[in-house]
Amino acid sequence: MAPLRWPRHDHSHHPTASGPDGASPGSPASSGGNTVWLASYPKSGNTWFRAVFTAWQTGEAVDLNQLGTKDTSSIASSRMRIEEGLGVVSSLLTADEVEQLRPRADEVADAGFHAPHLCKVHDALFTGAGGEPIVSVAATRCALYVVRDPRDVALSYANHNQWDVARVVAEMADERHTMARSTKAPSNQVPQRLGTWSEHVTSWLDDAPFAVHVVRYEDCIANPVATFTTALRFAGFDADEASVAAAVDLTRFDRLAAQEATDGFRERPTNTGRFFRRGEAGGWRDELDPDLAATIVGDHASVMHRLGYLDDTDIAGLDSTSSNVPGGSGSPR
Amino acid sequence: MSGDQPTTPAPDGPQVPHRLPDALVRQPLIEVSADRAVLRLPGAGRMLVTTHDIVEAPAPGRGHGALAPLADPALALQWLLRGVPTVRAASVASNGRGVLLSGTGPVGTSTIAAALVQRGWQMLGDAVAPVIVADGTISVVPTTDTLGLWPDALEALGLDAELGQPIRPGVAKRAVTAGELEASGKPPGDSATDDSATGDSPSDDVAAVLGPLPVPVDMVVLVRQSNHDPLGAAVYSGTKAFTAVDRSSWHHAIALALHGSTGHLAWSSAMATGTRIVRVTVPRRGDPTEAAALVAGISDGTIEVAPA
Numbered sequence: 001m002a003p004l005r006w007p008r009h010d011h012s013h014h015p016t017a018s019g020p021d022g023a024s025p026g027s028p029a030s031s032g033g034n035t036v037w038l039a040s041y042p043k044s045g046n047t048w049f050r051a052v053f054t055a056w057q058t059g060e061a062v063d064l065n066q067l068g069t070k071d072t073s074s075i076a077s078s079r080m081r082i083e084e085g086l087g088v089v090s091s092l093l094t095a096d097e098v099e100q101l102r103p104r105a106d107e108v109a110d111a112g113f114h115a116p117h118l119c120k121v122h123d124a125l126f127t128g129a130g131g132e133p134i135v136s137v138a139a140t141r142c143a144l145y146v147v148r149d150p151r152d153v154a155l156s157y158a159n160h161n162q163w164d165v166a167r168v169v170a171e172m173a174d175e176r177h178t179m180a181r182s183t184k185a186p187s188n189q190v191p192q193r194l195g196t197w198s199e200h201v202t203s204w205l206d207d208a209p210f211a212v213h214v215v216r217y218e219d220c221i222a223n224p225v226a227t228f229t230t231a232l233r234f235a236g237f238d239a240d241e242a243s244v245a246a247a248v249d250l251t252r253f254d255r256l257a258a259q260e261a262t263d264g265f266r267e268r269p270t271n272t273g274r275f276f277r278r279g280e281a282g283g284w285r286d287e288l289d290p291d292l293a294a295t296i297v298g299d300h301a302s303v304m305h306r307l308g309y310l311d312d313t314d315i316a317g318l319d320s321t322s323s324n325v326p327g328g329s330g331s332p333r
Numbered sequence: 334m335s336g337d338q339p340t341t342p343a344p345d346g347p348q349v350p351h352r353l354p355d356a357l358v359r360q361p362l363i364e365v366s367a368d369r370a371v372l373r374l375p376g377a378g379r380m381l382v383t384t385h386d387i388v389e390a391p392a393p394g395r396g397h398g399a400l401a402p403l404a405d406p407a408l409a410l411q412w413l414l415r416g417v418p419t420v421r422a423a424s425v426a427s428n429g430r431g432v433l434l435s436g437t438g439p440v441g442t443s444t445i446a447a448a449l450v451q452r453g454w455q456m457l458g459d460a461v462a463p464v465i466v467a468d469g470t471i472s473v474v475p476t477t478d479t480l481g482l483w484p485d486a487l488e489a490l491g492l493d494a495e496l497g498q499p500i501r502p503g504v505a506k507r508a509v510t511a512g513e514l515e516a517s518g519k520p521p522g523d524s525a526t527d528d529s530a531t532g533d534s535p536s537d538d539v540a541a542v543l544g545p546l547p548v549p550v551d552m553v554v555l556v557r558q559s560n561h562d563p564l565g566a567a568v569y570s571g572t573k574a575f576t577a578v579d580r581s582s583w584h585h586a587i588a589l590a591l592h593g594s595t596g597h598l599a600w601s602s603a604m605a606t607g608t609r610i611v612r613v614t615v616p617r618r619g620d621p622t623e624a625a626a627l628v629a630g631i632s633d634g635t636i637e638v639a640p641a
Contacts, residue, residue: 079438086362087584088374089460091439092402092481094503100375104361130375185485186439188558264561 033139034113035106036235037076039121040146041200042179043156045217046120049146051256052228053118056239056247064259076106076121076135077180077189085109091186098190099128103136110139116236118144122179124195125203134193137209144231145204148217149309150197150296151284169292172197173299198303198324216307218281224248299324349381349390358590363406365587370410372403382410398501405460408476409583412463413591418600419583420464420553423480424457424473425449430551431473432632433462435581440558441615441624444486447514448625451490456480456511457548461583465547466603472547478511489621492517552609553578554628559614564623566613566631567641574610575601611638 038053040046051062074081079090085108086101093101109119121135128134150172157172158165171177179192194200204212213234219227225245232239284293297304297314301324304310353371356364364371370382377399378391387407391399409419422435423446432449434442443459450456458476465472483506484494496517497509555569555577569577579601582588588597611631615624630636 083437084585087360087372087406087587088362089402089405091483091506092501092504097374097376097402101361108361185483188438188440 032141033107033110033136034116034141035110035136035139036116036118036141037121037135037143038118038146039123039125039143039204039212041148041150041153041194041197042122043153043160044148045146045215045220046122048217048220048251048253048256049144049215049228049231050118050120051251052224052244052247053232055250056228056232056237056244059243059246061250061255062259063263064256065263074109074119075189076102076119077123077192079186079188079190081105081109082190090190095181095191096129099134100130102128102134102190103130103132103139106136106139110136116141118235122194123192124200125208126193126195133209140210142211142213142235143204143208144213144215144235145201146215146217147201147307149281149284150300150304151288151293151309152217152281153197154292154296155284155287165289165292169295169299172296175199196299198300201303201307214307221281349379349388351379358587360586362403363410363584363587365410365413365591367591368414370407370414370587372407372410374400374403377402380407382407382414384411384414387411398499398504401501401504406583408461410587412461412474413584413588416592417463417465417474418588418592418597420462420473420578420581420604421460421583422462422553422581423459424462424475424548425454426457426548427454427629427632429549430632431457431548432551432628433464433473433553434556434628435462435553436556436558437581439483440556441486441621442556443480443482444489444621445554445556445615445624445628447480447482447486447490447509448621449629450480450511450514451517451622452625452629453515454629456514457545464550464600464604466600466607469607471550471604471607473550474547475545479508480511480514481506482509483507486621489618490514490517550604550608552611552632553581553604554631555581555610555612556624557612557614558617560617562614562616564613564615564619564627566611566627566636566638568638569610569612569641573641574605577610577612578604612641 038046038049047067050067051064054067055062082088082090082098082102082105085105088101090098106119123134125133125135154165154168154172157163158168161168163171173196175195177194177196179194180187180189181191195203205214211234213231215227215231225241225248228248229239229241229244232244297310297318301310301315301318303324305312305315350371351373353364353366353369355366357367358365362373368383371379372382373379376392377395378389380390380400380403381388389400409421412419420433420435421437422433423442424431424433425446426432427449434446436442446456446459456478457473459480461476463474463476465474481500482490482497487494487496487507487509492509492514495507496513497507500506500508579585579598582597582601585597592600609631613624613627613631615621627636631638
């Protein structure tokens with residue numbers, strides 16, 4: 001995957017951009033637009049964040065099937081968003097043309113807002129065929145990057161796509177991994193290049209030409225009010241802990257799961273049993289095959305360590321010649 | 334897709350401008366003045382649209398199909414310049430009753446239209462449906478007899494996945510004519526086409542002079558694809574119907590600029606009150622022939638639909 005050739009943003013005043021332990025950086029200076037990218041690898045908590053945000057905005061229980069149908073929370077890769085913004089038939093465009101035009105669609109969508117608004121995105125932040133990031137920098141205010149232990153992601157992603165977990169683990173290590181890439185029948189989203197899980201994380205955390213705040217799924221579980229409040233303030237929303245606490249209560253996992261059971265959830269793929277499956281951190285410990293867990297660690301150790309998913313003891317037990325091990329002979333930056 | 338729309342390749346020169354100095358609307362790929370529009374696709378070329386012509390200027394080295402993604406938007410702009418808004422819809426007719434199948438994105442409108450053609454319906458258009466509101470009558474102008482269909486859709490219709498012609502190099506979607514669909518069709522079970530009412534053969538001489546005759550619109554079907562819901566339908570009315578129709582028009586912001594908000598809203602309102610607005614939910618990867626049978630049944634009154 002081509003890395004960004006963009007000047008890197010100075011994250012020095014946004015400590016959470018380079019690790020999970022920093023204090024709230026407050027709201028960043030806008031990059032020019034009002035779009036707040038809610039970026040994540042799939043099955044990392046993006047939907048939960050959007051549900052909390054919607055409940056916080058409205059002060060009411062969330063209708064899951066309305067997520068993404070309003071102006072906030074739409075996904076950057078939506079064909080409808082691109083076609084309505086540009087007046088072109090997206091299904092007749094080549095993948096390169098789509099990548100070239102997506103930032104323009106972002107700008108059209110962003111022009112309709114005079115205040116910060118969220119937009120979901122699953123793409124890695126790569127340089128598109130037009131030579132610029134896949135999302136428009138001009139339309140961007142900042143990004144919230146939601147990240148989750150890849151061992152839990154693997155299980156959830158396997159359930160979501162009804163794939164064998166081993167296949168998901170392999171896809172998460174494949175730099176060519178792309179969502180919605182069928183050429184026989186297009187989906188309602190354009191293809192999205194994810195790259196490997198590690199590439200996805202570092203593309204947003206290290207290469208973004210705008211401010212990025214990390215939201216760990218595990219922190220959302222352990223300390224939801226503080227985690228969501230900090231993130232919303234970073235994005236420029238005037239959030240206080242009392243209103244966020246109310247939103248968190250309205251979107252408790254058991255409530256969302258019950259709503260899915262009663263009303264269904266339109267974002268759930270056809271063959272998937274449940275979208276809201278466990279809603280836990282660390283569920284991989286009793287569910288993931290140990291060999292596959294070890295494979296994930298081997299593939300992503302450096303980034304997992306950086307995000308607190310592996311400690312120094314874990315790292316010490318790994319093969320130091322691996323390029324994915326921090327301090328290893330082939331260690332990436 | 335606008336397969337029948339005559340386009341003129343532009344000779345070298347400034348015939349297709351890059352910009353319109355007198356543009357009323359400027360969008361990333363489209364500029365529109367009171368009497369012209371320019372569309373551009375980076376790397377592929379440009380198109381100039383006037384009320385009477387659509388001129389293509391492919392980029393150097395780009396050949397057939399390079400500008401296909403702009404063909405339908407250009408046709409819709411041409412009708413807007415003529416004063417006629419268009420619905421983003423495939424259009425078909427049976428016994429003189431026009432039905433628009435509308436939806437944004439690949440939700441299967443063309444596939445359902447193709448299944449109806451296989452049942453003996455007449456094809457009027459794909460993707461661009463110019464709708465004329467005059468003297469209390471709402472009618473759609475036929476634009477093409479060619480549908481754009483994906484290989485999966487062709488297979489779902491029981492057809493060869495390589496039927497028709499490729500639309501654009503590198504894109505699997507194919508252009509399939511109504512004749513090819515009719516040749517493959519099943520015996521009509523629910524309807525027969527009344528050609529005299531749909532502007533077909535008895536009117537060919539007239540059509541040759543005036544262009545295809547408009548067909549009265551009986552129903553607008555809003556196709557919604559679902560991962561989980563079964564095939565079903567519901568009638569929209571009031572604000573819901575108005576909003577759905579208004580949102581289904583091509584180039585909404587340009588229509589407002591060219592026709593004024595009052596003019597465009599009057600058009601949407603006439604559509605919403607003068608036709609039946611029916612939402613049809615189709616299961617993703619469902620059988621398009623079942624969806625076509627539902628639409629046919631609603632159209633001829635053999636299937637009743639409850640309000641949404």
